[in-house]
Amino acid sequence: MSYTSMEEGEGSSRVMVEEEPKIAFFDVETSMPRGPRERRTLLEFGSIFLCPRQLVEVAEPFVTLVRPSDLGVVTEELERKGITRGALEDAPPFYDVADNIHNALHGRIWAGHNIISFDSEIIREAFAEIGRSPPEPKGMIDTLPLLTQTFGRRAGNMKMASLANYFGLGRQSHRSLDDVRMNLEVLKYCATVLFLEASLPGVLTVENLVERAITRSQANGAASPEVPKPVARSSPDSSKRQRTISRVDNAIQAGGNQQSIDPATNKEPIELISNIEEMTLGSGIQIDASSSGFSGFLEPDDVSTESIQISVPSSYRLTRKTSIKHKGSPIQLCCAGLRIQFGVSTKFLDSAGRPKLNILVDIPENLSKILEFCDGIAQKSSQDSGSTSEWRPLIKKYGYVNRPTVRLHIPTIVSGEAATYGTDIYQKEASGNIQKLVFSKVDVAELDSWFVRGNMVDAFFSLELYDYEENAGIRLVAKKLVVQSK
Numbered sequence: 001m002s003y004t005s006m007e008e009g010e011g012s013s014r015v016m017v018e019e020e021p022k023i024a025f026f027d028v029e030t031s032m033p034r035g036p037r038e039r040r041t042l043l044e045f046g047s048i049f050l051c052p053r054q055l056v057e058v059a060e061p062f063v064t065l066v067r068p069s070d071l072g073v074v075t076e077e078l079e080r081k082g083i084t085r086g087a088l089e090d091a092p093p094f095y096d097v098a099d100n101i102h103n104a105l106h107g108r109i110w111a112g113h114n115i116i117s118f119d120s121e122i123i124r125e126a127f128a129e130i131g132r133s134p135p136e137p138k139g140m141i142d143t144l145p146l147l148t149q150t151f152g153r154r155a156g157n158m159k160m161a162s163l164a165n166y167f168g169l170g171r172q173s174h175r176s177l178d179d180v181r182m183n184l185e186v187l188k189y190c191a192t193v194l195f196l197e198a199s200l201p202g203v204l205t206v207e208n209l210v211e212r213a214i215t216r217s218q219a220n221g222a223a224s225p226e227v228p229k230p231v232a233r234s235s236p237d238s239s240k241r242q243r244t245i246s247r248v249d250n251a252i253q254a255g256g257n258q259q260s261i262d263p264a265t266n267k268e269p270i271e272l273i274s275n276i277e278e279m280t281l282g283s284g285i286q287i288d289a290s291s292s293g294f295s296g297f298l299e300p301d302d303v304s305t306e307s308i309q310i311s312v313p314s315s316y317r318l319t320r321k322t323s324i325k326h327k328g329s330p331i332q333l334c335c336a337g338l339r340i341q342f343g344v345s346t347k348f349l350d351s352a353g354r355p356k357l358n359i360l361v362d363i364p365e366n367l368s369k370i371l372e373f374c375d376g377i378a379q380k381s382s383q384d385s386g387s388t389s390e391w392r393p394l395i396k397k398y399g400y401v402n403r404p405t406v407r408l409h410i411p412t413i414v415s416g417e418a419a420t421y422g423t424d425i426y427q428k429e430a431s432g433n434i435q436k437l438v439f440s441k442v443d444v445a446e447l448d449s450w451f452v453r454g455n456m457v458d459a460f461f462s463l464e465l466y467d468y469e470e471n472a473g474i475r476l477v478a479k480k481l482v483v484q485s486k
Helices: 076-081 085-089 094-105 115-129 143-150 160-166 176-199 206-219 365-384 444-450
Strands: 003-007 014-018 023-030 042-050 062-065 109-112 139-142 252-254 257-259 308-311 323-326 332-349 355-362 390-392 396-398 403-410 412-415 418-421 424-428 434-436 456-468 471-484
Touching (some): 023 094, 023 115, 042 094, 062 094, 109 115, 115 139, 139 143, 160 176, 308 365, 323 365, 323 456, 332 365, 332 403, 355 444, 365 390, 365 456, 424 444
Parallel strands (some): 023 109, 390 471
Antiparallel strands (some): 003 014, 042 062, 308 323, 332 456, 412 418, 456 471
């Protein structure tokens, strides 16, 4: 924390005024791990320093390449980004730039895209490797969960490249300083749209505003070919979910003060929220089940609770034949970008004494509402059937923010002495390539190396009811899990 002195007239005493910490908007570039046990190596660090009230740069940026101990981590993809073997050979090792990085970050508010689970962890690991204490933030602003929660699914998977394309900002370079400045522009664009929506609803749809931005970008030749344009998706509730903003070409009237803001350029400063909290992920990420080979799985926003019902056998008892249906078909759901809170657990046993495998994940609000509704009607059906079993709630609250979590169960298929997973498990690389993981046997330790706390997973799962040993409830059975690599 720094202080400035103020003097009030001749002979007056000096008053020390506490300055608010600058925001360090930063990004790291790393090597890509070649296996589940290989760690990423820090290759580049870049940061800009902002005034928290106006979001303008108030100091010189800092950027540096970092020479790894093994130049073999440099791939063709890194070479294409400009992080070449030759450039890294001439770069300083982390030990030589650790002081500069520490000074850039320590005691400041940290900001960036997915920094809580990725960039900040890379920094901590790098300092740990040289036996030094890492820098500590005054607060954190992670724009991935922040924008996912507030801006929603309209920009697709909420990666920086998708958000930049959504607003017509061009191609992401995947270089630290460029990505930081693109991140800041995206944050300003999103803030402007949300401000307009809240202040002047009912005049212009979000899609029309974005279309203007994309058209302008295409005219300048800056649109990125890597990410598709936003496509309107219809669903039973799409008309209710459509949000609107107002076209404002010259000025915005708010509280009697006129402020010139152009939604296309957003050159005016934006006031940042005063109470900075560490945000948690609430996924609004889009996933295409039909193109994944798992058609029939519905995203939460495509589910209408009015169309959900319990189908029970003639005995009206809650058995495995009881099913939860949506529009007459057994409900199966898919949701992308679920953060793993706890890896593979084996503390529960099946009737044969074998461990039941499951992982605990955070879920977004839209999925939570669907599952809560299903849980409620299933519990009522259980009580109406005369069951005396204790109902086990499907959703549990976790952490100081009471975020909703669920367990995704990974079934095992036993054939003689051999057992395999009943869930298809894939790895999604940062490039977007998806590869199926092949396991020759059930190995909890190997499986746990993939489902690490903080990792993101795309999940396709079904809802199965159970009533066993005086316990009843809904079990989420994973049919397909895609572990994401950054």
